[in-house]
Amino acid sequence: STGNEVTKPESYDVEYLTPVSIGTPGQVLHLDIDTGSSDLWVFSSETPSNLVNGQSLYEPAKSSTAQKLEGYTWKISYGDGSSSSGVVYRDSVTLGGLTVSSQAVEAATQVSEEFTSDSNNDGLLGLGFGSLNTVQPKGQKTWFENIMQELDSPIFTADLKAGEPGTYNFGYIDKNAHIGNISYVSVNDSNGYWTWTSPGYAIGTGALVSTQIMGIADTGTTLLLLPSTIVVMYYAQIPGALYDATQGAYTLPCSPTPPDFSFAVGDDGQVITIPGEYILYAAITSIGTMCFGGIQADSGIGFSIFGDVALKAAFVVFDGGKKRLGWASK
Numbered sequence: 001s002t003g004n005e006v007t008k009p010e011s012y013d014v015e016y017l018t019p020v021s022i023g024t025p026g027q028v029l030h031l032d033i034d035t036g037s038s039d040l041w042v043f044s045s046e047t048p049s050n051l052v053n054g055q056s057l058y059e060p061a062k063s064s065t066a067q068k069l070e071g072y073t074w075k076i077s078y079g080d081g082s083s084s085s086g087v088v089y090r091d092s093v094t095l096g097g098l099t100v101s102s103q104a105v106e107a108a109t110q111v112s113e114e115f116t117s118d119s120n121n122d123g124l125l126g127l128g129f130g131s132l133n134t135v136q137p138k139g140q141k142t143w144f145e146n147i148m149q150e151l152d153s154p155i156f157t158a159d160l161k162a163g164e165p166g167t168y169n170f171g172y173i174d175k176n177a178h179i180g181n182i183s184y185v186s187v188n189d190s191n192g193y194w195t196w197t198s199p200g201y202a203i204g205t206g207a208l209v210s211t212q213i214m215g216i217a218d219t220g221t222t223l224l225l226l227p228s229t230i231v232v233m234y235y236a237q238i239p240g241a242l243y244d245a246t247q248g249a250y251t252l253p254c255s256p257t258p259p260d261f262s263f264a265v266g267d268d269g270q271v272i273t274i275p276g277e278y279i280l281y282a283a284i285t286s287i288g289t290m291c292f293g294g295i296q297a298d299s300g301i302g303f304s305i306f307g308d309v310a311l312k313a314a315f316v317v318f319d320g321g322k323k324r325l326g327w328a329s330k
């Protein structure tokens with residue numbers, strides 16, 4: 001089988017939300033598909049009402065196929081400092097027309113302020129590797145791990161776009177969604193992430209700098225987080241760019257458009273070029289002269305993060321069968 005689903009960007013492409021149907025009859029929630037985590041958790045009837053602020057709720061009591069996993073709990077904290085925790089059900093979960101009849105659905109009984117204030121986000125659907133799942137006493141498989149063997153091919157693809165809806169495809173590669181060939185690189189899943197190594201980068205029209213950048217392909221992170229040395233080099237090319245200690249981030253003038261940023265994939269010379277305008281993230285001053293940089297340092301994380309700023313410049317194949325990533329321009 002194959003499937004596909006549209007995913008829509010929130011403002012500034014901070015995240016992309018995808019409709020997912022849970023339970024019988026289906027309860028549609030809009031989830032943040034996140035290849036950098038492996039819990040499927042949702043706002044629910046068990047989320048204290050003072051922590052709910054417009055989100056849609058999963059109500060297991062209204063699903064004839066919901067089964068409570070007695071004694072099972074989950075608790076997750078994310079790299080941005082946000083967190084959530086709760087209890088666990090098994091229920092039917094349909095994404096892109098594909099149904100997993102017995103998927104672990106983690107109902108939140110606690111969410112941090114960042115989730116409460118994000119009214120359109122009803123939860124996360126992790127598509128990392130199951131080893132990252134936080135359910136106790138037994139870790140649960142992701143939706144993709146559960147559907148994989150039914151797919152024509154054990155893959156899914158991400159085609160995120162700047163400021164417009166994109167697509168997740170499951171089980172097939174849409175040849176019309178990419179230009180030129182797809183370069184594949186091996187994935188090291190030992191830390192549970194889609195971890196790969198880029199052999200180099202280029203700034204603007206400059207020559208490729210050969211250096212290994214080890215990072216994760218992460219649909220759930222907004223920005224491109226790279227080694228500080230590369231980030232300093234990039235912003236050094238931009239008059240007026242500066243590290244704003246109060247924001248803890250690099251900022252740059254909102255015009256003119258900054259240089260493109262390219263990263264190499266594989267040993268066949270494939271490069272993905274991020275247009276400079278993707279690196280002009282939100283304006284930080286009301287007069288709109290200075291912008292938040294879409295490239296920031298990965299300091300303290302231990303690896304780089306190829307988040308949405310990078311992913312929306314590419315067509316990306318997440319190959320669960322061969323544990324590899326495919327990158328193509330589009």
Ligand SMILES: C[C@H](Cc1ccc(C(C)(C)C)cc1)[C@H](NN)c1nnnn1Cc1ccc2c(c1)OCO2
Pocket residue numbers: 015032034035036037077078079080082114115118121218219220221301305
């Ligand atoms: C942050 C997201 C997970 C998330 C998504 C959305 C949200 C809100 C809805 C409340 C907006 C919170 C959290 C990411 N997903 N793989 C993630 N989950 N765990 N680590 N990361 C990536 C990381 C890791 C480290 C860092 C970082 C980022 O920013 C700064 O330092």
